[in-house]
Amino acid sequence: MNNIFKDTKIKPELQVGLEKINFTKPTKVQEAVIPVLLAHKNAVVQAVTGSGKTHAFLVPVLNAIDPEVAYTQAIITAPSRELSEQLYQVARELRDAASLPISIAHLAGGTDRERQLKKIANNRPQLVVATPGRLHDFVQKKLLFLDYVKDFIIDEADMTLDMGFLTDIDFIAQRMPQEILFAAFSATIPVQLQNFLRKYMAKPEQIVIDNPAVISPTVKNDLIDIGAKSRKKILYQLLTMGQPYLALVFANTKQTVDKLTEYLQEQGLKVAKIHGGITERERKRALREVEAGQFQYVVATDLAARGLDIDGVSLVINYEIPRDLDFVIHRIGRTGRNGLSGHAVTLIREEEMKRIAGLEKLGVHFDFVEMKNGELVPRKHYHRRDRRQATNHQVDNHLNGLVKKAKKKRKPGYKKKIKQAIQKDKAQKRKIEQRHELRKAKRQRKKRRDDAR
Missing domain, CATH: 3.40.50.300 (P-loop containing nucleotide triphosphate hydrolases)
Structure with missing residues (x-):
């Protein structure tokens, strides 16, 4: 050609x-x-x-x-x-x-x-x-x-x-x-x-x-369910785990960028921040210093960072998932460019799994990992939870069948047994839901305490 x-x-x-x-x-x-x-x-x-x-x-x-x-x-x-x-x-x-x-x-x-x-x-x-x-x-x-x-x-x-x-x-x-x-x-x-x-x-x-909804094959795209752990502490571990050449951390708001920058600086990291709330002079100075290699870490919002073309980004971290899922694709696209290898990590909690499913429908593939002994290791994929939920739906269908049968004329005592079975099943479900809500509330309280520190 x-x-x-x-x-x-x-x-x-x-x-x-x-x-x-x-x-x-x-x-x-x-x-x-x-x-x-x-x-x-x-x-x-x-x-x-x-x-x-x-x-x-x-x-x-x-x-x-x-x-x-x-x-x-x-x-x-x-x-x-x-x-x-x-x-x-x-x-x-x-x-x-x-x-x-x-x-x-x-x-x-x-x-x-x-x-x-x-x-x-x-x-x-x-x-x-x-x-x-x-x-x-x-x-x-x-x-x-x-x-x-x-x-x-x-x-x-x-x-x-x-x-x-x-x-x-x-x-x-x-x-x-x-x-x-x-x-x-x-x-x-x-x-x-x-x-x-x-x-x-x-x-x-x-x-x-190329398909813009598919992450470059040169990017290792990981997903971490942080559970009840501190999001900020997980972020710090990721940033210091492999000493990236240049790490770009994305948050959804200017306020979060400010808090993360302050937190990471308190941990001894030299961090640049870029968002729409800083002055033009501050933005230009930060960019010059990043390009000169004076910063190893940059924390930014989406719209501010989408206007940047920073070379050498080896690690991208989605500290939180944006409302517009397309932004995740743009974020991850900041690393693994021009044939170079890159690494992207997205932090989530269980209640955000539906948003990950939405990203997967767009063609984004994630490797589900967890942090053990200072390194990322594979873990079972979250879709297993979906299968458990599907099983619960099957139980519900079975109970629906029992209810329908209860409406028909049966021998004395038959309706009573069915009602007891249904009530027992409902009580069991309520216990599971209450346990889940208690755990969720505990995680949220711990998160608030951690964020307040």
């Missing part, structure tokens, strides 16, 4: 630039997407994080820009400051390696708006990398014009939906030229996103690379 990077439709200087940055062998997504975009066809691309999709759209976009036309010709959106910053830097790297005389601007919230405005006024960018909100702002106030735009790329489209930015994208797309190339890249394509994209793309090329 011919190397797509050597396609004659790609400018020679871009081919040289790709070689300079060691892009010699295209990934699956690059092989599938680049020819489509070079042919100026609309596309919806479903590919897992770390599959190489950034260069799959950057190569055709930079290739199509005319350096002689001093107007914005391409726009790429990303739903967070961090993601847009990364895209901006990657685009500049490829442009510089190829020595292309192309002006690239970065527009993002949380940064100096007046400075961005001044840059655009002094040097009109031919490529704009932006967050939807800031792009909406500049277009609405006629600070950025879309008349000459040929390519419009939405990166991390599912996250754009999750963060409520589709209305901004809609505003911008309505003001684009009719003959524009429209492409969306996403790890998952929810129904709401499909409906939105259908509004602007008639019969786009549907490109699916």
